[in-house]
Amino acid sequence: MTSPAVPAASWIRTLEAPADVWAVFLQARRRDAHVYVGDVHAPDAEMALLLAKENYARRDPCVNLWVVPAREIRATAEDAAEMFVPATDKSYRFGGSYRQQQRVYRGGYHTAPTEDDR
């Protein structure tokens, strides 16, 4: 079995944060997903949650918070971004509309189809 031309590890990285940095995820309203809003420095998870409330939810609506040590996060490498960009027509994922595919890639995740696409 030959090993892959590019070792798997090179497309993954850690965030290289200090041990006391916690990433904070905020859920604005009950049906929303948790969204990353920034970090806090704290000695442990309980303190991180306590501090996250006032450091990130003073003005923004919030019903729930998650924290995770930032150094536990695994990410794709920056230069792996090209893997996510389609090279071919995948309009079969967009109801057959290539225009809709392009609109989504330019405009973002929640773009709804319009009359033009039907």
Place this chain on the structure above:
Amino acid sequence: MPAALATITDPAVRAAFREWLLRVADDELTIGHRHAEWTGVGPDIESDVAMSSITQEELGHARLFYEQIAGDEPGGPDLLAFGRPPAEFRNAVLLEQPNGGWEFSIVRLALYEAFEGHRLGLLARCGQEPVAAIASTLGREERYHGLFAATWLERMARPSGDARARVQAALDAAWPYALGFFETTEADQILINAGLVGKSAERQRETWEGMVRPLLEGCGLAIPAAAAALGGRRGLHTPGLAQMHAEMTEVWGSDPEARW
């Protein structure tokens, strides 16, 4: 006459209820003023920010209760907050003490929050609107204040040695003053007789001690055997109040009629 007091027909009961509300407002104002002094100089940046929020909420609670007392009187809550001399303040003297180190402020907050949470419960059941409704909504902010104090207390006091010794010293200093939360005047019995308060001061103190003892002893701290340092509920204050009052009223006092 303010709505909060208007429905009480008996003047003695009305005066007693007003005195109770003034204790709440003055407690929140004095501790809020002291906590405000931590703005920008806390032990770490995130806790500095969190303590600032607690401060703002305490001041906001004070304003709410002053509004209930003042009603439509000209001058409103600011006149009550800024216009009375120290001898007319009815706060517990623990709350007017200078901040000391962070450990003293946290110990004080832990002792106060247990008391305040319980007091808000009594107010929520006093049957007088809109005070009862207000008191029941404030509980959720107080909950965070209590968590903040407990979380910090545990982390400072659990490591044995120098850290715990410092927190113990703070508790030794604070405890006698904390007993002053439960100091009574003629107003307390009047309120009990009128059915506005369902628990004697002594029973309230027992409940409070039942809440703080596990927290303190759980951190390895010893509750001092000390007599209560009283006076606040009767307007007999320590130099801390005169000092903070002078500072607090410096600009307002330069022209009480002006709009700031």
Place this chain on the structure above:
Amino acid sequence: MSTVPAPLEDPEQLARFNARIAAGDQLEAGEWLPQQYRFEALRLIQMHANSEIMGALPEREWIPRAPSLARKMALTAKVQDEVGHGMLLYRVAETLGRPREEMYAELVEGRARFHNVFHYPAETWADVAIIQVFVDGAAMQTQGALRSCSYAPYSRVLKRICYEEDFHIQLGLDVWRALAEGTPAQRAMLQDALNRWWTPIIHFFGMPDKVSPHTETMLAWRLKVKSNEELRQQFLRRFVPVILEYGLVVPDPGLRWVEAEQQYAYTEPDWEELKRVGRNGGPKSAERLALRQSFYRQHAWIREALGHRSAAAA
């Protein structure tokens, strides 16, 4: 006898980096950065973080003396925001390679820099209005421009900072209005505060940029987006009308609008004062650094106690 040359950047990597920025791209934390870029970005962001932390000091003096419950709460919230900005900015600086504790220690020991305006006294309640309108207003010009800088973490934090600074200016204008429309004593206090703060605020934007390789590099790398003079003029265009609208006097008698140039002419301030202040030689520099040091030492046992806990949990 031969000297070891300073490590040079891989020219291909550097060229790719420069091309990305020229194309309008932004860098994220953890990407490869030329050493000089990292150095310049860190210096810029660290000074900004330091300034938020030191900037809390003049205003917090007035929280105990705020003349109404509403002002007391609002001023506490405002200073809280500044401290919060410091938190956000130190985290950005940390992504460029320096631990927060190290940067903070450097600041309180007087070995780091912070913006000139925070070396001056806040002598009266009216100073609060001037700081919240004009000092924050000045900072908004640079912060607003840098939202399009090339370091993405900084750019994102600046958007949040600008959003919050907007509230500060609104609240500041409310205090300003109360004083400007108040008693003669209040108006006099406000004018006096404006007079004392004017030069430091003009200084804030820095000397007009020299044409130099350094400035060119900063612009090319989008760590500088607008020139010092552009930002100063932007500030004057927005805030001189506020002074005139309330019938107060612009403290510089030489300030005038030059129609032909579509900009303000003003009396050249003493730039030596700015240099002195920048070396922590301002009227309040020593006192404020001493205050920070005093609390930093006071809290040392707490840092240790909490560090002990995180070491035990690890």
